[in-house]
Amino acid sequence: xxxxxxxxxxxxxxxxxxxxxxxxxxxxxxxxxxxxxxxxxxxxxxxxxxxxxxxxxxxxxxxxxxxxxxxxxxxxxxxxxxxxxxxxxxxxxxxxxxxxxxxxxxxxxxxxxxxxxxxxxxxxxxxxxxxxxxxxxxxxxxxxxxxxxxxxxxxxxxxxxxxxxxxxxxxxxxxxxxxxxxxxxxxxxxxxxxxxxxxxxxxxxxxxxxxxxxxxxxxxxxxxxxxxxxxxxxxxxxxxxxxxxxxxxxxxxxxxxxxxxxxxxxxxxxxxxxxxxxxxxxxxxxxxxxxxxxxxxxxxxxxxxxxxxxxxxxxxxxxxxxxxxxxxxxxxxxxxxxxxxxxxxxxxxxxxxxxxxxxxxxxxxxxxxxxxxxxxxxxxxxxxxxxxxxxxxxxxxxxxxxxxxxxxxxxxxxxxxxxxxxxxxxxxxxxxxxxxxxxxxxxxxxxxxxxxxxxxxxxxxxxxxxxxxxxxxxxxxxxxxxxxxxxxxxxxxxx
Amino acid sequence: xxxxxxxxxxxxxxxxxxxxxxxxxxxxxxxxxxxxxxxxxxxxxxxxxxxxxxxxxxxxxxxxxxxxxxxxxxxxxxxxxxxxxxxxxxxxxxxxxxxxxxxxxxxxxxxxxxxxxxxxxxxxxxxxxxxxxxxxxxxxxxxxxxxxxxxxxxxxxxxxxxxxxxxxxxxxxxxxxxxxxxxxxxxxxxxxxxxxxxxxxxxxxxxxxxxxxxxxxxxxxxxxxxxxxxxxxxxxxxxxxxxxxxxxxxxxxxxxxxxxxxxxxxxxxxxxxxxxxxxxxxxxxxxxxxxxxxxxxxxxxxxxxxxxxxxxxxxxxxxxxxxxxxxxxxxxxxxxxxxxxxxxxxxxxxxxxxxxxxxxxxxxxxxxxxxxxxxxxxxxxxxxxxxxxxxxxxxxxxxxxxxxxxxxxxxxxxxxxxxxxxxxxxxxxxxxxxxxxxxxxxxxxxxxxxxxxxxxxxxxxxxxxxxxxxxxxxxxxxxxxxxxxxxxxxxxxxx
Numbered sequence: 001x002x003x004x005x006x007x008x009x010x011x012x013x014x015x016x017x018x019x020x021x022x023x024x025x026x027x028x029x030x031x032x033x034x035x036x037x038x039x040x041x042x043x044x045x046x047x048x049x050x051x052x053x054x055x056x057x058x059x060x061x062x063x064x065x066x067x068x069x070x071x072x073x074x075x076x077x078x079x080x081x082x083x084x085x086x087x088x089x090x091x092x093x094x095x096x097x098x099x100x101x102x103x104x105x106x107x108x109x110x111x112x113x114x115x116x117x118x119x120x121x122x123x124x125x126x127x128x129x130x131x132x133x134x135x136x137x138x139x140x141x142x143x144x145x146x147x148x149x150x151x152x153x154x155x156x157x158x159x160x161x162x163x164x165x166x167x168x169x170x171x172x173x174x175x176x177x178x179x180x181x182x183x184x185x186x187x188x189x190x191x192x193x194x195x196x197x198x199x200x201x202x203x204x205x206x207x208x209x210x211x212x213x214x215x216x217x218x219x220x221x222x223x224x225x226x227x228x229x230x231x232x233x234x235x236x237x238x239x240x241x242x243x244x245x246x247x248x249x250x251x252x253x254x255x256x257x258x259x260x261x262x263x264x265x266x267x268x269x270x271x272x273x274x275x276x277x278x279x280x281x282x283x284x285x286x287x288x289x290x291x292x293x294x295x296x297x298x299x300x301x302x303x304x305x306x307x308x309x310x311x312x313x314x315x316x317x318x319x320x321x322x323x324x325x326x327x328x329x330x331x332x333x334x335x336x337x338x339x340x341x342x343x344x345x346x347x348x349x350x351x352x353x354x355x356x357x358x359x360x361x362x363x364x365x366x367x368x369x370x371x372x373x374x375x376x377x378x379x380x381x382x383x384x385x386x387x388x389x390x391x392x393x394x395x396x397x398x399x400x401x402x403x404x405x406x407x408x409x410x411x412x413x414x415x416x417x418x419x420x421x422x423x424x425x426x427x428x429x430x431x432x433x434x435x436x437x438x439x440x441x442x443x444x445x446x447x448x449x450x451x452x453x454x455x456x457x458x459x460x461x462x463x464x465x466x467x468x469x470x471x472x473x474x475x476x477x478x479x480x481x482x483x484x485x486x487x488x489x490x491x492x493x494x495x
Numbered sequence: 496x497x498x499x500x501x502x503x504x505x506x507x508x509x510x511x512x513x514x515x516x517x518x519x520x521x522x523x524x525x526x527x528x529x530x531x532x533x534x535x536x537x538x539x540x541x542x543x544x545x546x547x548x549x550x551x552x553x554x555x556x557x558x559x560x561x562x563x564x565x566x567x568x569x570x571x572x573x574x575x576x577x578x579x580x581x582x583x584x585x586x587x588x589x590x591x592x593x594x595x596x597x598x599x600x601x602x603x604x605x606x607x608x609x610x611x612x613x614x615x616x617x618x619x620x621x622x623x624x625x626x627x628x629x630x631x632x633x634x635x636x637x638x639x640x641x642x643x644x645x646x647x648x649x650x651x652x653x654x655x656x657x658x659x660x661x662x663x664x665x666x667x668x669x670x671x672x673x674x675x676x677x678x679x680x681x682x683x684x685x686x687x688x689x690x691x692x693x694x695x696x697x698x699x700x701x702x703x704x705x706x707x708x709x710x711x712x713x714x715x716x717x718x719x720x721x722x723x724x725x726x727x728x729x730x731x732x733x734x735x736x737x738x739x740x741x742x743x744x745x746x747x748x749x750x751x752x753x754x755x756x757x758x759x760x761x762x763x764x765x766x767x768x769x770x771x772x773x774x775x776x777x778x779x780x781x782x783x784x785x786x787x788x789x790x791x792x793x794x795x796x797x798x799x800x801x802x803x804x805x806x807x808x809x810x811x812x813x814x815x816x817x818x819x820x821x822x823x824x825x826x827x828x829x830x831x832x833x834x835x836x837x838x839x840x841x842x843x844x845x846x847x848x849x850x851x852x853x854x855x856x857x858x859x860x861x862x863x864x865x866x867x868x869x870x871x872x873x874x875x876x877x878x879x880x881x882x883x884x885x886x887x888x889x890x891x892x893x894x895x896x897x898x899x900x901x902x903x904x905x906x907x908x909x910x911x912x913x914x915x916x917x918x919x920x921x922x923x924x925x926x927x928x929x930x931x932x933x934x935x936x937x938x939x940x941x942x943x944x945x946x947x948x949x950x951x952x953x954x955x956x957x958x959x960x961x962x963x964x965x966x967x968x969x970x971x972x973x974x975x976x977x978x979x980x981x982x983x984x985x986x987x988x989x990x
Contacts, residue, residue, distance in 0.1 A: 009835060015674070017665055017690040019704030026706070026727035032713065039709070060801040076697045083730055136707075140666035142673055170512055171635035172831040174669035175677070179636055182668040195632075201572045209514030211521070214534070214838040217851045218527065218624060232521035235578055244982055246853050274860070327830045334880070336667040336821045343709040356712045359739050365769070378534075441798035487739055 005396040011067045014074050016137040021078070024130040025094050033130040034099070036347040038371050040121040041139055043339040044364060047151055047331065048306075052455060054154045054448055055116045056185045059438055061123065064138050067293040068103040075099055081165030104130050104432040108373070108425035112439070113150075113188055113447035115455055116424075117470040119405045120374040120388055122147070122339065126426055127432075129346075136341045145178075146185040148337040148410060151436055152306075152328055153189025154452060157300035161313065165322045166208050168301075169329025171317075182329035188445050190451035191324075203441055210236070210271065216243040221388070230267075237267040238299055238468070242274050250284045254291045270320040271323070273473060277302065286331025297321055305332065306462050311417050333405040338487030355479060357488045364406055367482050372476060375418035382455045385414055386424075387472035402471025405480075412469050505563045509569050511632040516573070516585075519625040523589050524696040528625040531842040533866050535616040536634055536828025537849065541858060542646055542826065543801075545951060546960025549649045550611045551680045552641030553923070554933055556618065559633055559961050562922060563598040564627075565874070566971030570594055599927040600626050603868070603920035607934070608683055608942035609725040610643075610950055611919075612965040613882055616643070616899045618835065618921055623926075625843075633928045640673075641680040643832040647823055648684025649947060653955055654801040660667075660702050660817045663690035664824025677824035683940050686819075698936055705766070710959050711738040711969075721751040725762070729755060732762040733794055736779070737769050745779045749786045766818070770965055772797065774811040780813035792816055798826065801957050837862040850974060854982045859901055867971060872914035878949045881908055881919075884968035900975075905962050 014126060027033045045167055046053050075098060081089040104129030122143055125132050133241050157165050167186040173179035183199035184197035193208040194200060200207035211229055219225035230293045237260065241249025257267040263473040264353045272280050277300045300312070301323030309322055326332060345353045355369035369387060375387045375395075378437070380426040389395060404410035441445070467489060472480065513613035522528045541548050541687050570593060577582040600622030605611055617638055652660050662681040676844035678694035681909035688703040689695060695702035707723055714720035721734050732755065736744025745765060752762040765783070767775050772795045783791045795807070796818030803819055812974045821827060839862060863883060869888075870882045882897045886888060892911040899905035923931040934942070967975065 002853065012671065012693065014693040014696055015581050015665070015671060016692055017704050018664060018692050018695070018702040019690065021692060022704060022728065022731075023706050023710050026710070026724050027713075029727040030723040032723075035713070037713065074696070077692075081702075083728075087730075095604040104878045133707075133709065136709075141668060141671065144667055145673065147668050168512060171836075172639055172833065174505065174634060174640050174825065175672035175675070176510060176636065178640065192590065195514065197511055197516060197572075198507065198509040200513070201569075205578075207513040209512050209517060211514055211518050212628075212630075213853050215518050215521070217853060218522075218530070228525040228527075229521050233517065233578075235580060235582075236517075238585075266747050306983070326833070330825075331829040332830055335669065335827055337824040337952055338667065341666075343712045351599035354776065358708050358712060364623065367519055379873060385910055388838035425793070435865050485553055 004402070011069055011071060012064060013068055013070055014077070015135070016134055017253075018254060020133045020137060023133050024026065027091055027129050027133070028094050028097060034128045035261070037129045037132050037343055038124065038129065038345040039132045039136065039341050040344050040367070041123040041143060041339055041495055042119055043127075043337055044118050044122050045338070046118065047148055047334045047337055048155060049457040049463070050155060050460060052151070052452075053116045053147060053152075054149035054150040054189055054451070055114045055143075056112050056188050057143040058112045060142045060146070060181070061109070061139055062109075062428060062434065062436070062438060064142065065105070065107065065135070066102055068135075070098045070101060101131070101346050102432065103131065103478065104128065105135070106431060107425070107427060107429040109428050110424050111426055111447065113444040113451060114424065115383070115451045116147075117386055118157065118470055119368060120386060120470060121372070121425060121436070124361050124373075137329040138314060140339060144337040146181055147336075147339070148331045149182045149185035150189040150331065150448070152331045153186040154448065155306040155462060156309065156328060158188030159309040159313070160322050163320060163322060164191050164192040165190065165324055166195070167325070167328055168323055169276065169325040170196045172326040173329045179191070179329065182443070186328055187441065188448050190445070190448065205441070208261045209272045210238040211240055213240065213243045215469065216286055218239065222249060222296070223252045223255060226252055227259070230256050230260055234263065234265040238269050238271050238297070239267065240271045240273060242272055246272060246275055246280050247283055247286075247287070250287045253294065254287065257291070257293055257296065265270065267293070268297055269299060270319070271276060271299040271301065273301050275474045277319065278312055278315040281318040282316075285318055286411040299323055300489055302326070303327060310462060344369050345371050356481060357480060357483045357487060366484055368405060368472065368476065369480055370476065374424040376422045376424060378454065379419055381454060382456060383468070384419065385412060386468070387414070387473050388469040388476060390476050390479070393473070393475050395473065401474050402469065403474065404471050406482045411473070414473060496506050504788070506566060506567055507559060507565055507633060508563055508629070509572070510636070511629055515628045515632060518628050520585055520589050520623050522628070523592060524815055528592070529623045529660055529971050531622065532624045533619065533621045533840040534629050534836050535834045535862070536620075536626045536834055537614055537616045538898045539613050540833070541613065541648060542829045543645055544958070545646065545650060545865060546954040546956060547649075547947075548642060548647070549607045549609050549613045549640050549645040549684055549946070550609045550617055550638075551645035551683050552638040553607045554988045555637045555641070555676070555885060555930065556604070556634055557923060557931070557933060559637065560602065562602070563630075563854070565596060569678070573766065576726070584978040596626070597927065598626065599623065600630070600924060602924040603927060605919050606921055606942065608939040608946060609919065610878070611642075612881055612963055615638070615881060615965060616867070616920060619868075620884075621866070630701065635834060635836055635847040639832040642834070643675055643826045643829075644677045644680035644824065645684040646855045647826045648686050649682040649943065650801040650821060650957060651817075651819055651962055652685030652740060653805065653947075654804040654808070654957065655817050658815060658817060659687040660685065660819055661690070662823055663704065664820040665691045665817055667821040669826045674824065678846055679936070681823055682936065683943050685940070702937070705733040705874060705942065706735055708738045711735065716948060718750060721747055722754065725751050725755055728757065728761040733764050733792070734762070735766045735768060741770055741775050742778055742782070743768060745782050752786070752788055752791065762788070762791055764794060764815070766794040766796065768796050772814065773807055773810040776813040776819060777811075780914065791952055794818055795917060796820070796858065798822060805957060839864050840866050850978060852975060852978045854979055861975070861979055863900060863967065863969065863971065864975055869919040870919045872909060872911065873916065873949065874914055876949060877951060879914065879964070880907060881963070881965040882909065882968050883971060885913040885971050888968070888970050889900070890968065895962065896969050898969065898972040899966050903972070905966070905982050907966060916979050
């Protein structure tokens with residue numbers, strides 16, 4: 001396919017913002033291109049006003065980094081770029097530098113399927129400034145989207161309380177990969193299958209689906225259409241009953257169910273795709289039970305999300321399987337996560353690491369300086385708190401105080417010795433060499449399940465969740481305060 | 496790149512819902528696979544509560560159809576699929592049928608960059624049932640997203656009143672193609688450039704960008720950072736002034752602007768990415784003017800959309816260039832268009848076309864039957880009304896009545912002879928052969944501009960727009976009523 005070949009056959013090194021390249025050039029001109037820096041990718045707020053976020057996308061990031069290389073066609077494109085007065089934007093020597101460039105960064109990251117919280121890095125990149133900058137945009141693109149969708153899927157699956165959730169968002173997804181990556185992330189978040197055949201083929205996700213309204217319309221009558229479908233799939237009949245009239249559709253489904261039974265087969269169930277799902281599912285359940293089909297499943301779809309599912313559940317709707325599309329794959333109520341990628345340390349000419357903060361009018365937007373990592377403490381399998389700490393500072397296992405990064409009055413004292421702990425950032429690349437064994441998609445999905453189980457149910461509430469404690473270890477808190485005050489004084493001449 | 500190669504190197508024939516394949520199989524089993532049908536792709540409501548929609552994505556559709564072919568790997572994937580009892584889902588003879596399958600449909604479509612309205616087809620597919628079904632999902636995926644983003648971009652550009660709008664949504668877009676296709680559609684909708692270098696390379700869109708906060712942080716002081724940037728790009732300096740303190744940043748930009756001027760260069764301007772944009776842009780304007788830089792541009796960014804731009808305009812903010820990201824590329828306030836693809840006619844065994852409607856509880860959801868097309872009438876270059884008509888029925892040029900498809904009390908009498916007219920669906924494929932010359936992206940963008948000009952400004956209002964008249968030609972209206980009443984009676988035993 002021409003478009004997709006053009007789009008994707010080459011590596012994706014140019015899938016970046018132009019300013020990463022202009023900065024790369026300017027760093028190179030200033031002799032700073034190889035200066036070592038540390039950047040953190042993190043988000044500031046859970047999506048969907050929720051109490052947790054489920055990390056996803058690392059597999060793509062690994063793939064991107066492994067193939068990070070400027071190829072001939074990429075450089076040719078940059079070579080012919082001209083500025084307003086017609087002179088080349090980039091010097092030839094810089095393009096040669098790019099041609100030679102090899103990926104040599106350290107990357108540490110939270111594993112896919114891990115529950116994550118604001119301000120704590122999902123990915124940490126350490127390496128030459130130019131490489132760090134060029135990675136910013138693609139890493140954000142990948143992690144922002146897959147994390148968003150995995151989180152949405154987890155919320156929807158929580159609402160469904162263990163009943164199967166089928167993802168069928170392809171037709172409304174944001175582009176080709178907006179569908180494929182969403183199917184992958186939705187599976188991580190707990191969905192049982194996808195309608196997207198290509199996602200099934202590429203990622204090994206189970207695929208599901210039966211028939212559409214057009215199937216019914218292509219026959220003279222609904223009954224005829226159900227019969228013909230039953231001929232083709234005697235073991236897998238889920239009849240879509242709402243093309244003409246939902247309850248009449250249920251009657252027709254029962255008739256064909258009886259024909260199937262006379263041949264020793266059982267219909268799987270029916271699907272309702274419109275109208276009042278609480279009302280029609282209850283009516284349909286009564287009709288199916290009354291006709292001797294208590295095992296027949298009722299599948300519901302039509303703009304479902306976690307809130308509508310929770311509402312249907314609270315109304316005792318007789319629904320056994322949930323089909324979710326648009327609202328899941330586009331994360332309809334919040335279609336972007338808003339993770340950022342910020343410089344937190346740079347190595348000066350003396351070879352010492354200098355921690356960095358970007359000051360801002362909003363204290364919410366001040367990043368966390370230095371080379372830091374996060375420890376999660378567990379008690380009896382339940383996560384109790386996350387501590388963001390400077391990697392080069394010892395932790396007093398007898399007692400630490402963690403301080404909320406936004407509201408310094410929120411503090412918590414912890415006795416690390418009493419808890420199990422897990423360090424969240426795991427080494428993925430060491431100086432450009434992959435040191436991490438990628439888990440399978442099933443393993444990632446299982447990790448997501450057990451991670452969500454480790455979280456108290458109050459943090460998983462869909463609305464107004466209880467805030468999980470995440471704080472800066474005291475030394476890190478003080479370092480940050482000091483840098484912020486220094487920066488404000490430096491530039492404002494006040495405070 | 497492994498993931499993208501796996502994802503995109505093959506054709507995309509499996510980028511479809513699984514139920515399209517199960518229906519294809521069942522059609523084949525029922526001997527209906529080659530039965531001819533007509534499907535229409537259309538939307539029911541303008542996105543963003545707006546008064547128009549801008550069609551986009553046809554180029555991708557053409558590419559998809561040209562490469563429609565089941566390849567070995569696709570068939571191997573389908574071959575090993577098993578149902579619950581372990582037997583193959585698809586018979587071998589059906590897979591052979593798929594292997595032989597060649598694209599033979601007629602496709603008629605609205606050209607990219609055309610203003611479109613609810614219920615009127617954007618794409619019409621006529622061909623064998625199986626092919627029509629397999630095309631449903633990919634066509635919806637492509638058209639839904641690109642049309643949505645082109646429309647959003649057009650709205651944002653209307654708000655900017657001709658001032659340049661830069662698109663830089665890559666980092667927040669929904670996946671790789673969610674970014675690339677969005678950059679393309681945003682350009683069609685009037686944006687002047689993208690930050691996405693790969694979109695620039697693939698589609699020939701101008702790319703733009705300067706530097707980030709990290710550039711400033713990597714130096715000891717902001718002034719030093721600006722100076723170094725000016726060294727690298729003396730002709731293209733747009734200084735990001737809000738890393739530490741916005742107005743102090745403007746002072747530093749002016750200092751470096753003076754250094755540049757002493758070397759015979761001019762700074763291009765400054766960028767503000769946070770805080771109160773109305774306040775800071777006015778203050779910055781005063782400072783720049785006062786320092787002798789009245790030509791320096793002020794670029795603003797930070798979660799902008801059409802409403803915020805319109806609000807800033809109404810406050811006389813001194814902004815000359817608008818940078819728009821997340822809200823544009825994800826269509827944040829409505830991240831899916833919701834176009835559908837419905838059977839409207841099928842050829843019976845006698846070789847006659849039978850028009851079809853899907854009845855529904857909501858009259859909004861009843862489709863338009865038959866093989867229809869749309870005529871747009873123009874007076875003095877302005878569009879006055881669209882008429883959806885049956886292609887095989889003559890139009891009385893002396894006078895027609897068009898009837899709103901949702902509210903039959905809304906009617907309009909037209910004298911076609913008094914108007915210029917354009918038939919909106921153009922032939923794209925004739926029995927699988929491409930008969931349409933694809934315009935360049937620039938031509939598409941120009942078409943969008945002139946199409947928007949042909950629309951009265953009341954329809955382009957961002958909030959509460961005036962409804963543009965689109966109606967069914969009388970014969971089509973009566974056919975539809977008749978079929979709906981017949982269908983309701985048929986299945987309900989009532990009217």
